[in-house]
Amino acid sequence: MSKGTKVPGYMQGKGSRNPRGIIGDREIRYKCSLQNTILDVLRGRPGWQEVPGDGDWDFYWCDREWLAQNYDTMFLYEHQKILHFRNHYELTRKNLMVKNLKRLKKQTEREQGKAEGLSFEFFPTTYELPSEYHIFVEEFKKNPGIIWIMKPAARAQGRGIFLFRRLKDITDWKKGEYQPLSDPNREVPETYVVQRYIENPYLIGGRKFDVRVYVLVVSYNPLKVWLYRSGFARFSNTRFSLDSIEDTYVHLTNVAVQKNAPDYDPDKGCKWSTQQLRKYLAAKHGVEAVKKAFKGIDNIIIKSLQSVQKIIINDKHCFEMYGYDVLFDSDLKPWLIEINASPSLTASGKEDYDLKFGLLNDLLNVLDLENRLTGKEKRIGGWDLLWEDGPILADDGNMECTPNGTTASIPNSFLGCHNDRKRQLRELYTAAQSIKKS
Numbered sequence: 001m002s003k004g005t006k007v008p009g010y011m012q013g014k015g016s017r018n019p020r021g022i023i024g025d026r027e028i029r030y031k032c033s034l035q036n037t038i039l040d041v042l043r044g045r046p047g048w049q050e051v052p053g054d055g056d057w058d059f060y061w062c063d064r065e066w067l068a069q070n071y072d073t074m075f076l077y078e079h080q081k082i083l084h085f086r087n088h089y090e091l092t093r094k095n096l097m098v099k100n101l102k103r104l105k106k107q108t109e110r111e112q113g114k115a116e117g118l119s120f121e122f123f124p125t126t127y128e129l130p131s132e133y134h135i136f137v138e139e140f141k142k143n144p145g146i147i148w149i150m151k152p153a154a155r156a157q158g159r160g161i162f163l164f165r166r167l168k169d170i171t172d173w174k175k176g177e178y179q180p181l182s183d184p185n186r187e188v189p190e191t192y193v194v195q196r197y198i199e200n201p202y203l204i205g206g207r208k209f210d211v212r213v214y215v216l217v218v219s220y221n222p223l224k225v226w227l228y229r230s231g232f233a234r235f236s237n238t239r240f241s242l243d244s245i246e247d248t249y250v251h252l253t254n255v256a257v258q259k260n261a262p263d264y265d266p267d268k269g270c271k272w273s274t275q276q277l278r279k280y281l282a283a284k285h286g287v288e289a290v291k292k293a294f295k296g297i298d299n300i301i302i303k304s305l306q307s308v309q310k311i312i313i314n315d316k317h318c319f320e321m322y323g324y325d326v327l328f329d330s331d332l333k334p335w336l337i338e339i340n341a342s343p344s345l346t347a348s349g350k351e352d353y354d355l356k357f358g359l360l361n362d363l364l365n366v367l368d369l370e371n372r373l374t375g376k377e378k379r380i381g382g383w384d385l386l387w388e389d390g391p392i393l394a395d396d397g398n399m400e401c402t403p404n405g406t407t408a409s410i411p412n413s414f415l416g417c418h419n420d421r422k423r424q425l426r427e428l429y430t431a432a433q434s435i436k437k438s
């Protein structure tokens with residue numbers, strides 16, 4: 001659809017509408033920009049029908065480019081749902097994410113004191129280049145010998161990233177990258193972030209990994225956040241060492257990077273489920289240490305979303321499924337590496353396919369275009385409600401993760417816990433039916 005064209009949306013008058021503004025007695029019409037697991041999920045969903053071309057839709061899993069081109073001119077009816085908030089990049093561009101986090105940290109320190117500000121110590125020291133080059137150089141000089149990582153602010157999959165120890169390495173790079181103004185054919189310099197490299201990652205089998213965490217935001221005002229209990233850890237293929245900082249197979253855990261490693265085994269892959277990881281860590285360090293580490297991830301999620309809560313254009317038609325990348329250091333402290341608004345939905349194997357299929361199917365259950373739920377649920381399939389204008393506490397019957405000393409006041413957060421999503425959904429729908437009937 002070209003820029004400026006109105007998106008027609010669902011024709012009012014067709015089909016009935018219930019008080020929550022959701023389609024009643026006809027099929028749900030969807031569009032999808034991607035050709036991967038999400039399309040399989042949509043095609044397999046009873047009562048949902050794909051819309052060809054520019055036809056009217058109720059649900060659109062669109063790409064970010066489409067949204068950027070059409071959002072400002074489109075009109076949406078009450079019930080329509082579309083992926084992405086208009087300015088999602090406030091959180092998903094590496095430089096903007098850090099800028100927003102720094103701002104909320106400062107504000108928190110000002111209003112609630114320095115101690116509260118410590119709860120923001122989950123992102124490594126970061127500067128935007130070229131704009132903060134001079135502040136970076138000061139910081140660099142204060143910490144001789146440490147390793148820094150340079151990352152293009154808007155690229156993904158490990159592209160353009162390198163590590164360095166000497167300022168000279170960056171001045172050489174600067175010459176190459178920042179000469180554009182003397183070269184009329186080049187555009188303005190690309191924005192980078194330079195970030196303190198986490199030199200002591202938690203290692204398993206001598207290898208570094210990061211954890212992919214799925215988070216669903218259905219509203220920014222009030223902030224309403226769901227956390228998916230399953231995810232995975234992505235391992236690097238090569239044993240960790242600080243001797244070879246130029247070796248991306250050692251330092252970057254992106255699958256896109258690792259799959260090109262010479263000894264990469266596609267059958268083995270480099271992934272563990274988050275369940276497997278949590279079990280491993282609990283066996284090694286005890287349940288309490290792991291609970292604390294995973295609670296740190298909840299904090300990362302909430303603080304990062306709050307940092308853009310007032311900036312994101314809140315629109316009741318929009319939702320976002322973020323892929324958070326989190327790295328544990330050797331003290332099991334979680335660090336936020338980045339947040340993706342289009343986490344890969346292409347499966348790398350059967351297990352990955354099952355995870356992503358379940359994740360997306362459950363996401364559609366949360367959005368509930370079919371209007372099968374009551375709207376009061378705290379768990380839907382593998383998604384747990386983490387935040388709704390404040391923290392959500394777990395119900396008594398929902399304590400799989402806390403065999404020792406469960407109380408009703410534990411947070412409703414179960415990342416890496418057992419995910420019996422199908423059974424849960426069956427029970428949930430039966431319960432919702434009887435509540436609605438009575």
Ligand code: ADP
Pocket residue numbers: 124149151155156157158159161195196197198199209210251252253254325327337338
């Ligand atoms: P991209 O968007 O290109 O994937 P990321 O910021 O996610 O960029 O970085 C790619 C990978 O590099 C991460 O998955 C992680 O393994 C590693 N990495 C990035 N930043 C750091 C850091 N500050 N310390 C340690 N490792 C990092």
